[in-house]
Amino acid sequence: MIEYIDVTKYYGDNVGVEGVSCRIDNGEFVFLVGPSGSGKSTFVKLMLKLIDADGGKIMYNGYDVTRLENMEIARHRRSMGIVFQDFSLLPKKTVAENVAFAMEIIGRSRRSIRRQVPQMLDLVGISGEAHKFPNEISIGEQQRVAIARAIVNNPSVLIADEPTGNLDPETGWEIMRLLEQINRRGTTVIMVTHSSEIVNAMGKRVIAIRDGKVVRDENEGMYRPEYDGPDAGADGEVFEL
């Protein structure tokens, strides 16, 4: 469970988020929508403790994320997987190495790496591409690699930052099916998106942020371009974490 309690973050005089309170239960699938600069990015960064909050609490698994000490931050982040819009794969590592990388850097044994990486590639449906480099596979497959990397350490939360933003609609839907599948295994999925088509068709919970505040929080919500910014479809804004 993740609970934001009156969380505030300013960048100088600018509002990042202001008085945000909301609760996301384990196993939920949540869309995070809102126009560019609305505070979605700040919302996610605070959850990962990439920035420090100016006020409020973020409770997660019984601790307050905003109060984590330096040494605990790395462990905290290991409980969350992240998928970026641009996949962020390492170009000089193969598909399998990219996934293994996430396990290596948290000190997993070679044996468990050898065992788990093929399983993950199988789960995301690219087991045949294990030894290819990212530039040798399609962008849909690259996003699958990124997802495999994000979930290989069994995070309880998967944060997907516009995972379909760079994909054509058909490939985007394949990724959505994959995310749904991961969600069904019990992983909480929080997805930032500008795609009304996806939000409206999935019928999941929608949290809309505008000017740093939560303006809408609906189960089985809809995307509202007039509030949530223009529908980006396949080519979304570049959302930089």
Added chain:
Amino acid sequence: MTNPFVMLRQTFSQIGRNMNMTVASMFSITAILLILGIFFIILVNINNISDSVQENFGKVQINLLDSVDEARSQQIMAEFEPMEGVEGVSFLSRDEAMENFKKKFGDSADIFNKLEVNPLPNAIIVKVPEIENAEGIAKKAEGLEGVERVNYAQDAVDKLIKISNYIQLGALILIAALLAISIVVVSNTIKLTVLAREREITIMKYVGATNWFIRGPFLLEGIIIGMISAAVSSIIIAVIYHQVISIFGLDFALLMSTSFVTEEFLIKNLIVVYVALGVSIGSCGSIISMRRFLDT
């Protein structure tokens, strides 16, 4: 805990992949180490000269009249032995003095061989490590019976030591400045490799790598670059110093009445200094360059 082998593997693949940057860093560190090495050579040799000056001039030479016999000279020696500030008293016979003379002037000592009588007097040498004490001893010696003349070179030595102190201080300040510059240069060079791998670092951070895991390979990279630069600089300096000694060694020895510091001594010390500097420049450089990426 982090597997050290994983980190080591990462370091080497990193060095290999960023070969250009690695070589650039090595060039800058080597250049700086070479300049530092030249100052080091100057410093060590000045030290050596000033030591040998102290050695040569840290004494009072009491020339004796020819009429003084051995018993009297023993008496005179006994006067100085218990004095404060005296390290030793010895007798220098006129024959020994002549030998020393000939040694010092080498080939041009022929002229002395033609002399029928040795014009040098017997003398008593009072060793005075602290040059300030020489004056009192000289005064006392002048008053004694059988003493012809007293020689000591306080003013010249004082000046020389003062000058060499200033030179040493200046060299140390320059070395400190060069070190600061070199850390900036290296941290900028490594910053470029860090920038080139920003994405990798970001991913590492997001996936939950500890700061030390991220920093580790860069730190090792800095240290390895520093060590290689230290090795290269040591070799270059050794070659240069060898050349300098073989070309100017003799003139120097005649001029300063002391020789250059030996190659062996210099290189031994320089390698220690270089490895220490190379490693600290490399590691400081990489830590500084990584700071902005790891502040959270």
